[in-house]
Structure formats: C-alpha cells, structure tokens
Amino acid sequence: MNYEINMHTNDIVVIRLFGELDHHEAERIRTDISRTILQGNLQTIIWNLERLNFMDSSGIGLILGRMREMTAVNGHTIILNPSNTMKKIFQFSGLGNFMFEGTEEEAILSARGIVNG
Numbered sequence: 001m002n003y004e005i006n007m008h009t010n011d012i013v014v015i016r017l018f019g020e021l022d023h024h025e026a027e028r029i030r031t032d033i034s035r036t037i038l039q040g041n042l043q044t045i046i047w048n049l050e051r052l053n054f055m056d057s058s059g060i061g062l063i064l065g066r067m068r069e070m071t072a073v074n075g076h077t078i079i080l081n082p083s084n085t086m087k088k089i090f091q092f093s094g095l096g097n098f099m100f101e102g103t104e105e106e107a108i109l110s111a112r113g114i115v116n117g
Contacts, residue, residue: 003029005036011043012111014104017052017059026058030065037069044111045070048104050081060093067098080107 004016067077
C-alpha cells in the first residue's frame with residue numbers, strides 16, 4: 001500500500017502518498033477516497049505529497065477528480081509539500097493556488113480557516 005487515509009476529524013481527511021503513484025495505485029486510491037467523500041460531511045482533503053517520489057498523469061487525474069467531487073459538496077483541497085518537479089506540474093495544471101508548504105498541523109489550521117471563513 002502506497003497511501004494512508006487519516007480522518008483527522010469528521011470534516012478533514014489527510015491522505016499521505018508514498019513512493020510512486022501510477023495508474024494502478026491511483027485506481028485503488030480513487031475508490032477509497034471517493035467512498036470517503038460520499039459517506040459524510042467531508043469539507044477538506046489534504047494531500048500530503050511529502051514522501052511521494054513519482055507521480056504520472058493518473059496522479060494528477062486522481063487529485064483533479066477528487067477536487068471536482070469536493071467542489072460538488074462545497075469542499076476544499078490542499079496539496080501539501082509537493083516536490084519541486086510536482087510543483088511545476090501542478091502550476092501548469094492550474095492547481096498552483098492549492099499548494100501549501102508546511103506541516104500537516106499547519107495545513108489543518110489553514111483548512112479550518114478556509115472552511116470556517
């Protein structure tokens with residue numbers, strides 16, 4: 001398993017990705033995360049990419065798809081600590097505004113600000 005899903009609270013989930021994210025891993029993760037989104041009152045997904053070494057286009061698709069699902073429920077997305085290469089990919093994909101540098105705790109506090117105004 002190259003990921004962990006940690007429900008921080010009922011409304012914030014932290015997804016930690018490790019190693020390499022390819023098409024096969026993205027499909028497994030997509031199923032788990034979509035189920036989590038549809039089950040409850042989720043307001044924010046924090047994608048912790050700190051320990052992710054590689055991501056192909058299916059990884060971008062995974063994040064973009066979950067962002068669309070979150071938008072449908074007025075939710076938010078934070079992309080935490082992407083590598084320099086991934087930063088460029090997210091910038092080109094129009095996701096630069098969703099990137100955040102810091103700890104998970106800082107991202108959670110930021111999410112609270114986003115969610116709570």
